[in-house]
Amino acid sequence: MSESLWRRQLSDGLGAMGIELSTDRQEPLLAFLGLLNKWNRAYNLTAVREPRQMVPRQLLDSLTLLPWVTADRVLDAGAGGGLPGIPLAIARPDIHFTLLDSNSKKTRFLTQCQLELRLDNVEVIHGRAEDCxxxxxxxxxxxxxxxxxxxxxxxCGALLADEGQFLAMKGQFPDDEVSQLPSDWQVGARHRLDYPGCDGERHLLIINRVSPRQDSTTGG
Structure with a gap:
């Protein structure tokens, strides 16, 4: 029952979001959801356990990032249960995704996903961002x-190219966190994210380094 529900929710959701994915891309997404649901019973990978919420809150939510994922190599920091990294990697096989997490149970799951779903564009690293x-x-x-x-x-700043971008997914707009950003970082853009079944606020914050020219002060 869950599989037919998920297939319908995914097809309808992608259509509503204007995302064109072939059946060859949709089937691995559903297979990933099945793996996530199965492993979640023992590994506590995600708090979402209601079958009707899984496609919206795990697949569609992750895929809202697609318009902004434009690089050849992308790092998913704190990849956890593979969100958004695995859905993005399935949808964009032309982009190489590195999934980084310090929790060995979670990286074990991610490695299993990479193997079972034959995701040649995915690399899994177990470790802390500071040590990568x-x-x-x-x-x-x-x-x-x-x-x-x-x-x-x-x-993760040292892992990002000089002209690179953080694509940070948040719920409500995090005013306090933004105000506490170091002076050499800035929110270059913010976008409201939405998808069928979204039950709260979702935001994308694109964070860039402040260029030396912007940060320069006049000297005597």
């Missing part, structure tokens, strides 16, 4: 329910 040493910085870093914005730029 990629070959080169990432152009974009996504985060969803990971940490406060000041922590995000502190822990």
């Amino acid at each position: 040493r990629p070959d080169r910085p990432f152009e974009q870093v996504t985060s969803r329910a990971f940490t406060a914005l000041p922590n995000l730029v502190d822990w």
Whole structure:
């Protein structure tokens, strides 16, 4: 029953959001949801357990980021149960996604997803962001329910290219977190996110470094 419900919710939801995904892309999304539901019983990967809420709050919510994911290499920081990284990787097989999390149970699950769903564009790293040493910085870093914005730029700033962007997903607009951002970071844009079944406020904050020119002061 859940599978037919999920298939209908996903197809209808994508249509309402104006996202075109072939059946070849929708089926892995549903397979991922099945894995998430199965492993969640033992690993507590997500608080969403009601079948009718799973497609909206896990798949559609993650896919709201698609218009802004434009880099060739993307890091999903604090990837947890694979949201938004796995749905984005399924929808965009041309982009390489690195999923980073310090929880070994969660990275075990992510590795299983990568293997079972044959996601050649996904790499899973178990470790803390501060200890991660990629070959080169990432152009974009996504985060969803990971940490406060000041922590995000502190822990992951070294992983982001100079002209890169943080794509931070939040619920209500986090005024307090924005006001506490260090002076060398700024919210370059903010977008209200919406999807069928969304039951609260959702925001995307695009955070950039402040360029030296913007941050410069006149000297004597």
